[in-house]
Amino acid sequence: MEQPHLLFIDDEVQYSELTKEYLEMKGCKVVLKHDGQAGLDAFKAQPFDLCVLDVKMPKKDGFTLAEEIKQIDENIPVIFLTGQSLKEDKIRGLMLGADDYLTKPFSMEELYLRIRAILKRVKVHEKTRVTDLYEWGQSRFDPELRQLVVSGETIKLTSIEAKLLKLFCEHQNKVLTRDAAMIGIWGDEEHYRGYSLNVYVSKLRKFLKADPAVEILNLHGEGYKLIFKPVTA
Amino acid sequence: MTMDLSLLHNLMGGDQKLVDRFVNIFKTQVPAQVAALPQLCEAQDWKGLSTALHSLKTQFNYVGMIAFAEQMRSLEEQVDDGKTSDIALKISTFTQEFQQSWQP
Numbered sequence: 001m002e003q004p005h006l007l008f009i010d011d012e013v014q015y016s017e018l019t020k021e022y023l024e025m026k027g028c029k030v031v032l033k034h035d036g037q038a039g040l041d042a043f044k045a046q047p048f049d050l051c052v053l054d055v056k057m058p059k060k061d062g063f064t065l066a067e068e069i070k071q072i073d074e075n076i077p078v079i080f081l082t083g084q085s086l087k088e089d090k091i092r093g094l095m096l097g098a099d100d101y102l103t104k105p106f107s108m109e110e111l112y113l114r115i116r117a118i119l120k121r122v123k124v125h126e127k128t129r130v131t132d133l134y135e136w137g138q139s140r141f142d143p144e145l146r147q148l149v150v151s152g153e154t155i156k157l158t159s160i161e162a163k164l165l166k167l168f169c170e171h172q173n174k175v176l177t178r179d180a181a182m183i184g185i186w187g188d189e190e191h192y193r194g195y196s197l198n199v200y201v202s203k204l205r206k207f208l209k210a211d212p213a214v215e216i217l218n219l220h221g222e223g224y225k226l227i228f229k230p231v232t233a
Numbered sequence: 234m235t236m237d238l239s240l241l242h243n244l245m246g247g248d249q250k251l252v253d254r255f256v257n258i259f260k261t262q263v264p265a266q267v268a269a270l271p272q273l274c275e276a277q278d279w280k281g282l283s284t285a286l287h288s289l290k291t292q293f294n295y296v297g298m299i300a301f302a303e304q305m306r307s308l309e310e311q312v313d314d315g316k317t318s319d320i321a322l323k324i325s326t327f328t329q330e331f332q333q334s335w336q337p
Contacts, residue, residue: 012288014258015295018251056287058280083287104291107244108251 004119005029005047009039009065010054010081015105022108028115036060043069049122050077050115066096074146074159077118081106134169136228137213141165151210160185161207164200168216168226177223234334237297244295256296263292267331274321282320283312301331 006023010016011034020032031048033039037059043051051069055062066078080101099118102111134141140149146162148155157165167176167184182197201216201224208214217225238252245251266289273282290305304327311320 011284012291014255014262014292017258018245018255022245022248022251056284058284083291105240105244105295107246109246 003027003029004049004115005031006050006052006115007031007033007039007043007048008052009033009036009057009062010052011035011057012054019108019111023112023115026112028112034058036062036065039065040068043072048076049119050079052079052081052111052115054081056083063096066098070097071158071160073156074162075122075144077122079111079114079118132166132169134166137211139208139211139214141169143169148207150208153210155207157207160196160200161203164197165204168204168224172226172228175219175222175225179223181223234298234301237299240297241295259292259296263289264331264335267328270324270328271321274324277317279312279315279317282324283309286312 004027006028008016008020008023008030010019010032013034016032016034020030023030031042031046033042035058039051039053039057040060051066053062053065057065060068062080066080069076069078074097077099078097080098081104082101083104100114102114132143134143138151141147143162143166146157146159148157148165163185164181167181171180178197185197185200205216208216213228215227215229217227219225236256238256241252241255242249245255266285270282270285273285286305286309290302290309293299293302293305308320308323308327311317311323
């Protein structure tokens, strides 16, 4: 296994510093932060293979942080560190898509073994996955990795941006109604996020601007259409 | 109150150097963290107080000071439930008890 790059966020300075050393001794590369906001900043600054998040932390708790991290990268594995006997924490963590949780106080070796097991699982999944890749003009879009490459530049999409672009790709040269887009992204419950939808369409247009072969059209009263245009050299 | 380091030994895979380092840092930092609790009460910084109690709870657990850990748990729960009317008194009693029993 290549050197895993971990983001470890825990406000208990003493034990977490020593855990970081232990994990580094085992061959991991670890960035350690002691509050939720610093953790989010670190996550935005560089790519990680896995996050270990304490639940109760200053500035931003682990659950809120996980939600924000998953908005940036839906597939990033997360291990929560929870207090003793907090069943609600465990349930909430799992509902947020946690891959595992450890109850404090935790064994360093157990944490390392769980990290290794999850990364192994992720690696197998990556090797076996069959993905729909969309390619046009100078662009390529991988919905599962949420990666859009436009004119050689790689853009990491948020979960919602990726869902929307995938819907556009599935409806290329056809009308994508606002209702279908909103249901496809948010489901029935949050059907009325019209303003947000406009924002996400604008963001996708901005990302795709560098590629003259593609355009998202507004169809008044109907919705949108992703079209591919002939490009003259 | 004395420390029981057996749990820490287990958690750190029997690495005596790591255990010693933890205990040294614990001895330096925990008294200061305890001493800061009354200020958080005075400032009515309940979120900060809850986080500080939560952190102390786990640290006391690590070194086997279970009675202190239990007090931290109870105080944290009380703060989280918004029952803060007598919390300053309880924190004051705890800090005195800690200082009296603390042997660096």
